[in-house]
Amino acid sequence: MTSSTHPGLDGGPVYLDHNATTPVDPRVVEAMLPYLTDRFGNPSSAHAYSTGPRAALARARRQVAGLIGARAGEIVFAGSGSEADNLAVRGAVLAAGADRPHVVTQVTEHPAVLETCRALQRWHGVEVTCLPVDGDGLVDPAALAAALTERTVLVSVMAANNETGALQPVADLARTARARGALFHCDAAQAAGKIPLDVDELGVDLLTVVGHKMYAPKGVAALYVREGVALEPLVHGGGQERGLRAGTENVALAVALGTAAELAARELAAGGHDRVRELRDRLHTRLTEALPGRVHLNGPAEHRLPNTLNVSIDGTLGPELLAAVPEVAAATGSACHSGDPAPSPVLRAMGLDDARARSALRLSLGRWTTPADVDTAARLLTAAAAGTA
Template identity: 75%
Template sequence: MIPAHPGLRGGPVYLDYNATTPVDPRVVDAMLPHLGHYFGNPSSSHSYGDQPRRALDQARTQVAALIGAQPDEIVFTGSGSEADNLALRGAVLSSKVDRPHVITQVTEHPAVLETCRALERLHGTEVTYLPVDGDGLVAPAVLAAALTERTVLVSVMAANNETGALQSISELARITRAHGALFHCDAAQAAGKIPLGVREWGVDLLTVVGHKLYAPKGIGALYVRQGAALEPLLYGGGQEGGLRAGTENVALAVALGTAAELATEELADGAPGRIAGLRDSLHRRLADALPGRVHLNGPDTGRLPNTLNVSIDGTLGHELLAAAPGLAASTGSACHSGAHTPSPVLTAMGLDADRALGALRLSLGRWSTTGDIETAATALLKAAAAQ
C-alpha cells in the first residue's frame, strides 16, 4: 500500500511530476540509517565500512533490475545532468577519431544540448542537431542520413519532458550501432513510468534520475554497457569503476535503489494504466467543456502515461495557472524578465507562437487521485472562462 505523503496534505493539487516527484516516505525510511548509524566509508576495510558497502551494492542491483542491466554497469552520479555530461563528454574525449562527430536532436534536454555546445566550443566537436516532426519524433531515416565515418555518439532521449512523446529508441539505437557508434539515451522521464530494457533497446549508455523517480534530488545513475569506453569527468580515488571519483553518497544511492525497486513493483502491478486513465479523464473533461478549443500537443498514443500537454484557444498558459492557485503545474513557456517566450520544444514541432504560449503541461504521478482530476479540471475551466 502506498503511504500518504505529508508534503501533499492541504496544498494545491500537484500536477507537476515531470518537474520533480515527491520523495516517497518509504525511500526516506530506507536512506535515514545511512545518514546516522551507518556512517562508514564503503571503501574502508574494517567493519564500519561493511554495511555501507553492502548497501551500495544492493542499490546498484536495484537500479540495474529496473532497466535490465547488470549491477557492475551502473555508475552513480550526482544528478541526471552529470550522467548526461559523463556520457557525452566521456565518449568524445575517449574517442580516437580526429574531430569526433556527435548527433542529437533539437528537443533534447538542456543537459544534453548545452554539453554538445560545450563540446563544439571547447573541443572542436562537430554536432548535428536533428529536426523532429509534428509529434516531436526523430525519423530513423533522418538519423541514418546524418551518420558519418566520424560519428562517435548519438544521444536521443526516451521521452520528452514536456509532451511525453516516446522516441523509437530501439530502432534509432540499431541504426547507430550498426554504423559503429555509441548510443546514449536520457531516460530521466521514462524510467519507472514505462517498462524499459537496455538490452532490448540496444543502448550503450542510459541516464536515470532520482528526483523523477520519487527519490531525492542530487542522485542519478548512468548505465554504461560493458566494454563502452568513457573518459571520466572527475579524477581521484577510482570509485564507481573509475568513472566517478569521490566517496560515494551511500544514503542517496540507497534512496535511488529503493525508488527503483518500488518503481519495478508498480510497473508489474499496472500502475501506468491507472495513471493513464486519470490523465485521459482530465483531457476529456477539458475537451468536453470547451469543444473545439482544446488541442493536444504531441502524439495521442506513443507518449508517457502520465503526461498531458494541451493548449486552449484564446488563453495563455501562465495566465491560466496564475488564475488557478489551487493547481501546481507547468506551462509551455519560459519567463525572462517578465516576458514569456514559447517553448523551444513546441516551436520545433511546428506549433505557432500563440498555441505554444497557451500550452499547459499537466503531469500526474503516484499520489494523483480522481479527486485531484476533478479539482484541476474545475480550476482550469473556471480560469479559462475568465480569459
C-alpha cells in the same frame, strides 16, 4: 504498499508537476535514513563500520540495474541527471580518440546534452548535428541514418520529452546508430519508472536514470554504461565508480535511488502506469468537454508517457492561466522572462505557432494523484479559461 496520501501534498494545491520533480516516497526516506545516522562508514574502508554501507551500495546498484534490465556492474552513480548526461556525452566523445569526431542529437533534447555538445564543439572541435522533429516531436530514424558519417562516434536521443511526454523510437534509432559503429546514449530521466525499460531490448550503450523524477531525493542519478564501453571520467581521483566518478560515495542517496527503483519496478509490474494513464485521459476528457473546440493536444496521442498531458487552450496564455488558479500546481514548459512568456522551444520545433505554444499547459500526474485531484484541477482550469475566452 503505496499509501493513499503523501504528507507533503496534504492540504496543498493539486500537484500536477511530477515531470519537474516528484515528492520523495516515505519508504525511500525510511530506507536511506540509517545511512545518514548510525551506518556512517566509508564503503571503501576495510573495517566493521564499512561492511553495512558497502553492502547497501552494492544492493542499490542491483536495484537500479533491475529496473532497466542491466547488470549491477554497469551502473555508475552520479549526483544529477545533468552530470550523468555530461559523463555519457563528453566521456564517450573524448574516449573515442577520433580525429574531428561527430555527434548527433536532436533539437528538443535536454539542455544537459545540448550544452555539452556545444561545449565539445567550442573546445574540442567536435562536429554536432541536431536532427529536426516532426509535428509530434519525434525523430525519424531515416533522418538519423542520413546524418551519420564515418566520424560519428555518438548519438544521444532522449527516451521521453519532459514537456509533451513524446516517446522517441529509441530501439530503431539505436539500431541505426550502432549499425554504423556509433555509440547510443539515451537520457531516460523522464521515462525510467514510468514505463518499462530494458537496455538490451532498446539496444542502448548508455542510459541516464534520475532519482528525483521517480520519488527519490534530488542530488542522485545513475548512468548505465554497457560493459566494454570506454568513457573519459568527468571527475578524476580515487577510482570509485569503476574509475568514472571519483569521490567517496553518498551511500544514503544511492540507497534512496535503489529503493525508488525497486518500488518503481514493483509498481510497473502491478500496472500502476495504467492507473495513471486512465487519470491522465480523464483529465483530458474533462477539459475538452468543458471547453469544446478550444483544447488541443500537443504531442502524440498514443506514444507518450502515461502521466503527461500537454494541451493548448485557445484564447489563453499558459502562465496567466496558471497564475489565476493557484490551487493547481502545474507548468507551461516555457520560459518566462520579465512577464513575457516565451514560446516553448520544444513546441516551436514541432511546428506549432507562437499563439498555440504560448497557451500550452503541461499537466503531469503521479503516484498519489487521485480522481478527485483530476476533477478539481479540470473544474478550476476550465472555469478560469472560460473567463478568458
